[in-house]
């Protein structure tokens with residue numbers, strides 16, 4: 001349902017001055033690091049994330065490649081004006097999309113395959129990529145598009161949004177990711193194109209995180225262990241595995257031992273001078289430890305997640321402009337994560353162990369409060385009395401009971417928009433303003449996710465085992481029932497063999513052909529890619545002789561039926 005009539009609750013656009021002022025740290029700009037042959041291109045093409053180039057005797061090293069090919073190309077063109085030396089290596093500091101998706105601007109798949117160019121990453125990179133960028137991509141990608149303001153009108157709500165945490169407004173563009181071919185297992189010192197680099201696993205901001213130190217020029221490339229000019233996102237609202245604060249602190253302590261003259265993060269501007277670098281690193285590690293340790297302190301006193309969020313605030317002595325401003329992380333959302341990571345999702349009160357389902361609870365609550373009209377009046381009063389949070393909570397009850405209640409949706413949208421315009425935290429602002437559009441029917445999660453997956457999901461970039469393993473998360477266990485199936489794949493071009501064994505409602509991937517499979521398919525890897533992209537189904541592929549089948553066609557049909565095709569419509573606020 002698209003709400004087309006004018007809302008009775010108009011909200012005038014605004015943005016806090018501190019949010020607008022924060023833009024200065026993320027302007028598109030090319031920096032040379034001292035007089036060293038190292039350049040840091042900030043947010044090329046008004047993108048999201050930096051590209052760093054290190055020039056050696058006979059070649060170049062690129063660290064991080066930003067969100068999209070179009071952004072990386074702008075950096076590549078700027079670097080080409082400085083040097084015509086060939087790229088010898090690309091280093092990914094970690095697996096997040098804003099660091100890996102422009103690699104193709106600097107080299108080609110052929111150059112990587114024939115060993116001319118090394119693509120270097122942590123040995124946990126592929127695992128993390130599979131867990132975060134693939135297995136949970138549908139929901140995490142959707143939430144990321146809300147969080148980063150991707151769906152906001154660049155000339156409307158999205159104006160000033162580009163100031164963001166880490167770059168400009170995120171737009172879906174072409175990706176040219178290239179898989180790593182050199183993995184770092186702990187710490188390694190390499191000489192590439194005559195440049196000595198120490199790469200070391202850090203594992204704080206993400207488990208796959210690497211940092212790079214250039215001992216000869218005393219330049220430290222911190223990746224996102226310094227998350228740009230922001231108090232860090234110790235937990236990401238888009239969805240993330242718990243981020244290991246202890247490892248993050250240890251990583252920053254290791255960086256402090258270098259006494260670096262320059263600190264170049266992958267978001268925001270470089271930090272120049274030994275003293276300033278030490279100050280940023282120290283404040284940053286302290287603000288992480290403060291958040292973590294105070295959370296544990298209060299958790300032990302019995303504080304629940306909601307109470308933690310209201311108990312802990314950053315002391316002014318940990319304020320170091322702009323490095324610890326709550327533009328990206330907030331204490332309120334970070335501290336809750338420690339409760340989940342260390343203790344439980346549950347607050348310990350058995351009354352909340354198996355609560356009445358939220359829709360039924362809302363129905364009972366509203367009835368008790370005098371019914372829908374009474375609750376709507378109270379919500380309106382709160383809204384006009386400058387209490388948009390209470391207005392959003394009251395109208396949420398009505399939306400939950402009846403998602404077609406236009407007036408309640410408009411009111412909840414207006415309440416969220418009011419809060420969103422007033423907030424300077426970019427993540428929160430993104431969720432408030434995009435959820436308002438969702439409530440107004442202008443953003444439909446199902447469509448957003450479909451477009452996102454079409455533009456970002458490239459099966460050809462994913463290893464065969466990882467691709468097949470993604471099916472684990474789509475097994476319709478009711479449909480499978482007590483049946484067992486063994487579906488074998490023999491890839492004629494890559495010479496890989498796999499069997500998917502389905503039993504007890506689960507799928508187990510075996511990297512061999514099991515003898516007693518129900519059916520064996522022989523196919524090219526590219527055929528599987530087309531099946532995953534829904535350009536082809538198994539029946540068509542068989543009819544076109546792209547798949548040769550040996551065994552039971554009935555088993556194959558049943559396999560098709562147990563793969564869940566319904567991806568739901570994951571509303572975040574209209575529910």
Ligand SMILES: [Zn+2]
Pocket residue numbers: 049096098099166224266267
């Ligand atoms: Zn990043």
